[in-house]
Amino acid sequence: MTDVSALLETIEAAVPAGVAFLDGELRFVRGGAGFAAVAGRSAADLAGLTVPEALPALSDRLEPVLREVTRTRTPVVGMRFETGESAAPDHARIWRVDCRPLPGDGPAGLCLVLTDVTAHTFATAFRTAFMQDMPEGLYTVDAEGGITSLNRAASEMLGWSQEELLGRPAHATVHLPGSDGTPVPDADCPLRRPAASIDEVFVRKDRSTFQVVCSVAPLRVGSDTAGRVVTFRDVTETRRADLAAHHDQKLESLGRLSAGLAHEINTPIQFVGDNTRFLADAYEDMWQLLMVYRECMAVELGEVSWDERTARAREAEAKADLEYLVAEIPAAVKQTLEGVERVASLVRAMKSFSYKDTAEQSYADINEAIRTTLTVARNEVKYVADVELDLDELPEVLCHRGDLNQVFLNLLVNAADAMEGRPDRGRITISSRLDGPDVVIRFTDDGSGIPEHIRQSIFDPFFTTKGVGKGTGQGLALARAVLDRHGGSIDVQSVPGEGTTFTLRLPADGRQDS
Structure with missing residues (x-):
């Protein structure tokens, strides 16, 4: 079955993760190019090595997990751990571990997938820090004006928790009076229109008011406007004229960039996630196909004709939709790598810009x-x-x-x-x-x-x-x-x-x- 081996090599090379198979004694049987790169050796050199021999930096944490999967025959999915914590930060890596026992009645074996999720984890942490650690209040609303998210500063200034505010109409909840205290109809709310800097009065949960400077930017999904991003700061106590101009200008930039940054980060993260889930499902299909191939090669099927074995293999290939997987997996990998690079470049740009x-x-x-x-x-x-x-x-x-x-x-x-x-x-x-x-x-x-x-x-x-x-x-x-x-x-x-x-x-x- 040379074609099976070639197909597995193609898939292992395409998947943006380290994929390897181990026998019941936790010795490597084979590994793809991605896994070989993680181990720092060629794929051929992996065969027969133990986990400590192949992955000395990871073995202390990884080997107990593999032994537990071997013992219980229970898959481990999505486990994460970090390596290189004591080294320079640039060398610390975060790994996702997926390990499944190979099906069948033969000798126990494992399929191990190691994925470097450092960039994705850093991008998610950056997005969270950007939202939660900025001193200005920020909340987003949908097209109807309902609050869809807010950051820590907004929660503290308004006196509401995020859970209490989600879904509430923003105007009626935090912006009912105008700057002079007179109620403003929802349709005339100035925060319904993009604006760089607006003086307004907000209402806290206890119904006390405070003066803010707001910035409103459209939240775009592609070319459509799906809502708005409102940033604001409390200027009740401090408003020195020589500092206000400088701060207002920075707030204008922050307001205009917030929606774009959220969109630019969120879009690649979404399709990276979608493609990763597709690749996980595709690999599951390929495992099942591999098991059928192994059954067709089993010695105990000696009395089964070659035509019947071929028919079984073709039926399994049709069930797995092999041609579709071979065509779509490289495209999914390419999109995933492009998405990760896009997020990484944006993170680098924001770090430099700020x-x-x-x-x-x-x-x-x-x-x-x-x-x-x-x-x-x-x-x-x-x-x-x-x-x-x-x-x-x-x-x-x-x-x-x-x-x-x-x-x-x-x-x-x-x-x-x-x-x-x-x-x-x-x-x-x-x-x-x-x-x-x-x-x-x-x-x-x-x-x-x-x-x-x-x-x-x-x-x-x-x-x-x-x-x-x-x-x-x-x-x-x-x-x-x-x-x-x-x-x-x-x-x-x-x-x-x-x-x-x-x-x-x-x-x-x-x-x-x-």
Whole structure:
């Protein structure tokens, strides 16, 4: 049955996990390429090895599990453990263990599947931390206004637990009065419409009120709007004017990015989960098919004709839908790997984007900061424009990287907003060049442009051309302040109806803070 062996090798190579078979004495009979990679040796070298010999780093935890499965003939599914805890964090790995006894009346044997779930676990932890550890309150509502989730800060500020609020109408529960205390009908609730920054009054569970600044963003599923994300913070006690502008602008960015980040992380995690469940079911079908092949090869069936054995094998292949599995398993594996890489890249981008500046400047890769910002803001841009990067090789720049990340985000979001209302997709070009001692960065869009009579006012605090509730007028004012702080400059060239270019100039060697 050479074809069976070849088929198993194909499946073992396709499954994004380590798959191996062990005999009743817990010696390896065969292992796929994925399992060989985990063991750090070739598949051929695995044959005959014990668990401690093949997997010395895992054997202390793994071998007792395998012996228990051998003894009880009870499968172990989804067990997880971590290795390398005492080493550097980058070397710690989290493993999922699935182990099943092989069916049949012959010698006991096991099928072992080891899956590295480090990236998936880290992505899930990141999503939880993002929701639960952010200081601003955040809740999501469905299209009808019912609360679907909230984070810890929202629960603490509102005085409700998540279980108490889920399913309740958000407006009637936490936002009944207007900012002046007058009740507002649900249909006129300002939180039903996307807005960058709104002053409102929220109601706690004990019916006491507090003043908040809110940001509302659509929660998109593909091109459809399935609900809204509302972020807010309590400004009852503290509202110093010089800090409010800076915080409001950050809240605007957070509100606009929250829905996109949730969608960008959730989508690949969903199809990774779906594909993993499909691969688990597919492998179960292949086990059953393998057992039929083994029965057809059994010595005790010597009196059974070859035609009857072939008929049994073909019947088992039809039951397993072998052709479908062979066609779909590689596609499922490819999608799974793409999903894991997408989550990992987004996690890396968020970690880089949320870099916390210290009082002192540090050297940073400006091109990488631009790419990171584009990854984080992808959901803001992808529906309205194509982005082209034209980045030259640059030296590292002495700067406050976190502040520059915010500037790049503001310019990118402004360019995307300039595309709204047009029938076709726009184009945004981001370029970087070294010009003598300076680094020059340009954000160019082919949007609506800026009329000449307001061009000199766009960097003024609180000046905005966006609709009421859409913009705070702080983005460009913050950008000029950041560039001034770096000893650089920001200029704008625009032609109404043709587009706009913002040019940023930074001294590569930085400027000492005063």
